Amino acid sequence: MVTVIPLTGLPEVQPGDDLAALLGAAIERAGGLEDGDVLVVAQKAVSKAEGRVEQTDDVVGAVLREARAVRRRRGDLVVAETRHGFVCASAGVDRSNAPGEGWIVLLPEDPDASAARIRTALGERFGHAPAVIVSDSFGRAWRQGTTDVAIGIAGMRPLLDLRGERDARGYELHSTVIAVADELAGAGELVMGKASGVPAAIVRGYAVPPGDGSAQELVMPPERDLFP
Amino acid sequence: MVTVIPLTGLPEVQPGDDLAALLGAAIERAGGLEDGDVLVVAQKAVSKAEGRVEQTDDVVGAVLREARAVRRRRGDLVVAETRHGFVCASAGVDRSNAPGEGWIVLLPEDPDASAARIRTALGERFGHAPAVIVSDSFGRAWRQGTTDVAIGIAGMRPLLDLRGERDARGYELHSTVIAVADELAGAGELVMGKASGVPAAIVRGYAVPPGDGSAQELVMPPERDLFP
Numbered sequence: 176m177v178t179v180i181p182l183t184g185l186p187e188v189q190p191g192d193d194l195a196a197l198l199g200a201a202i203e204r205a206g207g208l209e210d211g212d213v214l215v216v217a218q219k220a221v222s223k224a225e226g227r228v229e230q231t232d233d234v235v236g237a238v239l240r241e242a243r244a245v246r247r248r249r250g251d252l253v254v255a256e257t258r259h260g261f262v263c264a265s266a267g268v269d270r271s272n273a274p275g276e277g278w279i280v281l282l283p284e285d286p287d288a289s290a291a292r293i294r295t296a297l298g299e300r301f302g303h304a305p306a307v308i309v310s311d312s313f314g315r316a317w318r319q320g321t322t323d324v325a326i327g328i329a330g331m332r333p334l335l336d337l338r339g340e341r342d343a344r345g346y347e348l349h350s351t352v353i354a355v356a357d358e359l360a361g362a363g364e365l366v367m368g369k370a371s372g373v374p375a376a377i378v379r380g381y382a383v384p385p386g387d388g389s390a391q392e393l394v395m396p397p398e399r400d401l402f403p
Numbered sequence: 404m405v406t407v408i409p410l411t412g413l414p415e416v417q418p419g420d421d422l423a424a425l426l427g428a429a430i431e432r433a434g435g436l437e438d439g440d441v442l443v444v445a446q447k448a449v450s451k452a453e454g455r456v457e458q459t460d461d462v463v464g465a466v467l468r469e470a471r472a473v474r475r476r477r478g479d480l481v482v483a484e485t486r487h488g489f490v491c492a493s494a495g496v497d498r499s500n501a502p503g504e505g506w507i508v509l510l511p512e513d514p515d516a517s518a519a520r521i522r523t524a525l526g527e528r529f530g531h532a533p534a535v536i537v538s539d540s541f542g543r544a545w546r547q548g549t550t551d552v553a554i555g556i557a558g559m560r561p562l563l564d565l566r567g568e569r570d571a572r573g574y575e576l577h578s579t580v581i582a583v584a585d586e587l588a589g590a591g592e593l594v595m596g597k598a599s600g601v602p603a604a605i606v607r608g609y610a611v612p613p614g615d616g617s618a619q620e621l622v623m624p625p626e627r628d629l630f631p
Binding site: 176177178179180181187246247249252254261262270271272273274275276312315316317318319320321322323324333334335342343344346348351352353354355357358359361362364365366372381392393394395400401402 | 404405406407408409415474475477480482489490498499500501502503504540543544545546547548549550551552561562563570571572574576579580581582583585586587589590592593594600609620621622623628629630
């Protein structure tokens, strides 16, 4: 059984805030941390704490500056590749849940490092460190609506590689690699919402692929990308 | 809080099996159904019960027959659009978890109808009907690994449309439509696994968008598809 617990009662995060301390207090209010817990934290909260916000009236300019490459444009929609290699709308630049009118929020510079800092601080506070996923809502090719995906991770690997394992009948699974970090981010979103002011969740009871991974492992390498 | 409960102890599903009855028994073993529960059931189990299996030595021929259009090919990989409009590898044709060597499993003819039949049968058994999601593991553009997504639904809408709602600061959310059916399918996958013989899960504690929706709402219409 897997349980997804919203972390509530956090204040609106401000640049310079100690997000790990705010999360730690929220985790204590929710009953503490258990071994194997995964913390999913919204990119918006991470970006704001890290000061990745900007007041501008040139949102498109900010998008093009944040983008490593523009993949498609249609009207206001810019599908762009970020400096991290993620492909998403507006290179991750967003006006919702920003600090104020005319403000935008940018993706963290290094979301894996953001996750690692939170993980280290929570490990010191609780004596054992959760896996941490920094999540963001991305649109997808071919499917309507966003789902939350992992843009930064620490204390886990993002992919569960079942190649070589066998199904119930003994057939060897040839191409089964599951993006569990993205499924965990999506599970977190179910309790976080967009308008509810819940910027983080604990996923309990899921055995993450162990190791010291990076969300970069989720990025399709250019030579395998069929939809450049 | 959202809880994801694996449904265990189901036999290997055979063509002609009453899948809803098998699921109903598993739900009873897991303690019964609660109001608002979402049942996530793996496409493989649905397809097998519906006889959507085939013995063939021409897998590529079956893929091309199941496809409405081929989007990309690279070696063995065929990214194809199914008759339902879903874009995925091999038009959903798969050899893993098949009835035997040389067998393949095809997607259900009408996965929404499959979900509706299961929902109706469980409603009769338990007196209240869960929302039902038929899920499958799809690869994605730009990201490594599969995540489970909804290919059929009943008793819910697949998209949570927050357009017009406001964030904590009062900013109106302009483009926020969340594919919660896909996030629910992914949450189910976390307890179902590929090799574990758990073909279904209950997601409890999530208030689905109410209504009588279709997984077709998740399909990007051609005029908005930037990656044809």
